[in-house]
Amino acid sequence: MRTAAGGPEVLRLAERPVPGPGPGEVRVRVHVSGLNPTDWRSRRRALPPGMSEQVPHQDGAGVIDTVGPQVDPARVGQRVWIWEAAWERPWGTAQQYTLVPDRQAVPLPDHAAFALGAALGIPALTAHRALTVHDGGPARLAPGTLHGATVLVAGGAGAVGNAAVQLARWAGARVVTTVSGPAKAALARAAGAHGVFDYRAQDAVAEVLAFAPEGVDIVVEVAPGANAALDLAVTAPGAVVASYSAGEDERLSVPVLSSLPKNLRWQSVFVYTVPPAAKQQALTDVAAAVDAGALRVGEAAGLPLHRYPLEHVADAHTALEQGVIGKVLLDIP
Secondary structure (H helix, E strand, O other), X not given: OEOOOOOHHHOOOOOOOOOOOOOOEEEEEEEEEEXXXXXXXXXXXXXXXXXXXXEOOOEEEEEEEEEOOOXXXXXXXXXXXXXXXXXXXXXXXXXXXXXXXXXXXXXXXXXXXXXXXXXXHHHHHHHHHHHHOOOOOOOOOOOOOOOOOEEEEEOOOOHHHXXXXXXXXXXXXXXXXXXXXXXXXXHHHHHOOOEEEEOOOOXXXXXXXXXXXXXXXXXXXOOHHHHHHHHHHHEEEEEEEEEOOOOOOOOOOOOHHHHHHHOOEEEEOXXXXXXXXXXXXXXXXXXXXXXOOXXXXXXXXXXXXXXXXXXXXXXXXXXXXXXXOOEEEEEOO
């Protein structure tokens, strides 16, 4: 937990009574907690209004051990994955027991490891929104819904990029990704990208257009400021550039006159405030992809796992903040 803003050193272990769920809530015995860049960024900011302390981390996986009023008692004992646990709430997943609203604990099939469940949440829901926000495209993902579409994933070795590659492949798209070195290229290929280009060693524009001469329909963009010129050069008419991340000081200069003939959309994606109906569709589709075995984690799936015990949460935050490649997880005792 933390009681102040700052670096990883503000995180500390504390013993507290096991909480009881309120109306519409479930209590989850957390097995694995997943870290995202928003976790260390929010740690550096002041606590939300009205909170004197907060347990970090939005994502996790575990087992429902009790439910509050207005929740089906049959959910007790259900394996679940959790999303947005700490969004404007004090109960994150970096603890043995956490409370979340009923809908924020999604059933996790028996064949899916808790590590996979803890890696879904923010990355998978962000990727889903980026893949479904364009004009004329599907509002949902399922096998065949992106058939005939070409998707460019910038940074295919990242957590969101990995989820975007796997979801786009599951939905039938042709997927190309850009990376910054051979090791990341191997991970993007393992995720399932059809084409992988190292923008430091290759002419990314030429390579993407050779792969997709008519241009790409969707760009899942991790660095819109740095990649605006590339995105403009490779997009097809009516395409969307859906950006979900940026550096703290990054600025996006949109080439308006060049964008106009393509009817190009520059779209922001902030998963926490995605419209409720779109969020619910994402939950349904991601759960279906997990059930189908279409979302995987681990190095063989292009997303290496870096696991830390709960007492080393500060080390986990440091690794993530320093840019470790893969997914950082906490194992909860």
